[in-house]
Amino acid sequence: MPLLIRLYLKKRLDYNSCKTGANNTMAIEKVEQQDNPKSNIISAKEESGQQAILVSRRIEERHRLFFKEIGHAYFEVDNRGKFSFYNDHFCEVMGHGNGELIDKSILQFLDKDDVEKVKSALKDIYETGNPLSDLEFQIKRKDGQKRQINTSISLNTDIENRKTGFRGIVRDISGRKKSEDQLNKTLRLESIGQLAAGIAHEINTPIQYVGDNIQFLKDSFGDILNLLNSALAYVKLTATGSSKEEAVSVIEEIMKSTDSDYLIDEIPRAIEQSINGLQRVSEIVKAMKQFCHPGKEDQQASDLNAAIKNVVTVAKNEWKYVADVVTDLDATLPLVPCRLGEINQVILNLIINAVDAIKDAIGKDGTGKGTIRITTLHDDSWAEIRVSDTGTGIPDEIRSKIFNSFFTTKEVGKGTGQGLAISHSIIVKKHGGTIDFETEIGKGTTMIVRIPLKGSYE
Ligand SMILES: Nc1ncnc2c1ncn2[C@@H]1O[C@H](COP(=O)(O)OP(=O)(O)OP(=O)(O)O)[C@@H](O)[C@H]1O
Ligand SMILES: [Mg+2]
Known part of the structure; x- marks a missing residue:
């Protein structure tokens, strides 16, 4: 007796056959349903003997062709x-x-x-x-x-x-992955290009005052030399028996003309300031080098705290007029297996987004500054980076779209809507991590990036 069963399969059609008794086979086939083609109906008939073998072969052949084609x-x-x-x-x-x-x-x-x-x-x-x-x-x-x-x-x-x-x-996807990697590299180079003007400015300021200080030291050296010569003259005068008073008045004269008190105060200050300025330049250059060439392209055990400090340094000119950056970095954070160049890119994207959101919140001619707080923490399985801002917050109606490629609320030429899409791909696909956010309109946004410590990366 034919047996008809209606099965609604959720995912995939199965053409199959199975034994139902001693010599009987149940043939299972798809039957199109006219009124609802999306619903796949499977009819199962109990067959017997030769007919069952034929049905079974036919189904097998279809099965084979299906997977071939x-x-x-x-x-x-x-x-x-x-x-x-x-x-x-x-x-x-x-x-x-x-x-x-x-x-x-x-x-x-x-x-x-x-x-x-x-x-x-x-x-x-x-x-x-x-x-x-x-x-x-x-x-x-x-x-x-x-x-x-x-x-x-x-x-x-x-x-x-x-x-x-x-x-x-x-x-x-070997080909696609290569082009994705290429795109990431291109975007990193692009952001380096964009940061370059700011970095040049950041380096230029200390270079300028170090230059001024060196000029000052050069000029002062002449005065100092005068003083030195007068001290020598004093020694000579007293040696040739001239009166002490005469010698002292010569020296006093020279001291007055060189403004020695001023020099004694200013020279050490100029030296100190120049050392700091040169240190600052070398920090920026080092951070820039780390940002551009963070090591091998493969995953490597990396110091995320150092990476954050580097990105904050290279991006300083982007945030310094808009916000203060406060870091609260977990000193016990272990080295995290990751592709550091890509993580640098993500941190930079989040900082730039935070700056933009704060700019919007304080308005174009706002005088107050916002705050960007960058925190790291970890547990046994995850390292977490949080980038919080005191910006506008993300409106409810766009929250589900911000990770989409090319989604942007920024004016043409400012945002391409790629920052978070790429960050998502880097963190989730390439590092097996998560990227999420908490936000409140008028208060700000916290982007939360988690990277597995066990290194579940590509
Ligand atoms: N911290 C944030 N605060 C408020 N809105 C944000 C924040 N981060 C992202 N967004 C919103 O998400 C959108 C998408 O961000 P995403 O970084 O992907 O692109 P973009 O910044 O617009 O352009 P791009 O990063 O390519 O220059 C932004 O246009 C903005 O509307
Ligand atoms: Mg962005």
Whole structure:
């Protein structure tokens, strides 16, 4: 007797067949529903004997063609992570011949830094039953090349809903990642270009007064030399028997003409000020060097507190007329595994956004300054950076959009709407972290960046 079951599948259609008794097979097929095409109806018929075998072969053939022609790499692994099925596209991505992957563990093809990340993703999917999209990691191909891939993985279950493993669609994003990295580099160079004018100004001020001081020291040296000569003359005069009074009056005359009291006060001050000025220049140059070339492009254990100080220094000309920057940096913050050049970029984006929000809050001819507070803290798993401002706050209606690419409320030519989108991609995709915010209209905004300490990065 035909058995018709209506199943509404949420995610993916399954064409399948299963045994229902001694010689009977249940054939399961999709049936289009006229009035609601989005609802996939599966009809299941109990078949028997030859007919069942035919139906089963037909379904298998469709299955095979479907995975051949979907144009995406597809794989299935069992509960131990061993490949049980994949299509030709997947073999191409992996660089292996057909049949070479069956029963091999997916973990043996991963970069060692990614093993834990993938294991924990599979564990989550297994426990929650929720699919995961945009999981990115590196695989090693048979020819030794590495490829960056993006996968969407979900749980595989059998007809009785038992968890049998995982299935995934794979995209090779090595090319896209390269261009993303290129874009990040370009944007970093662009912001360096934008900061350059401010940095030149920051360096110019101390250079100018160090120059003035050196000129002053040069002039004073003539006077000092005069004094010295008069002291020598005194010694000579007293040696040749001239009266002491005569010698003293000569020296007093010279002291008066050189304004020696003034020189005695000013020379040490000019020297001190010049040393400070040169120190300031060397700090700016060092910060700039760190900002432009923070080390290898790969992830490295990095001092985030030092990075924050550097960015604050190179961006000084952007904030100093608008806000005071206060830092409250956790001295016990461990080194954080990250790509520091990219984290520098994120901190800079957040500071510039804070400056813009404060400018808006104090108005164009506002006299008061705002405050930007940058804090770091950590627990066992995360390092956290908070950038708070006393700006306008973010209106309710745009809160869900601020991380979108090209979303900006700034005038044309000022904002491109890329800052937070890129920061989001750097923190979430590239470092396995989170970026979030708390905001209150009229009070300000706190952007909260969290980076995992265990280094779950690309
Ligand atoms: N600290 C903040 N306070 C108030 N609004 C903010 C803050 N940070 C971001 N926003 C809002 O989010 C929008 C998007 O920010 P994002 O940094 O992505 O782009 P942008 O600053 O407009 O341009 P870009 O950063 O590319 O120069 C901003 O235009 C602004 O409306
Ligand atoms: Mg911005």
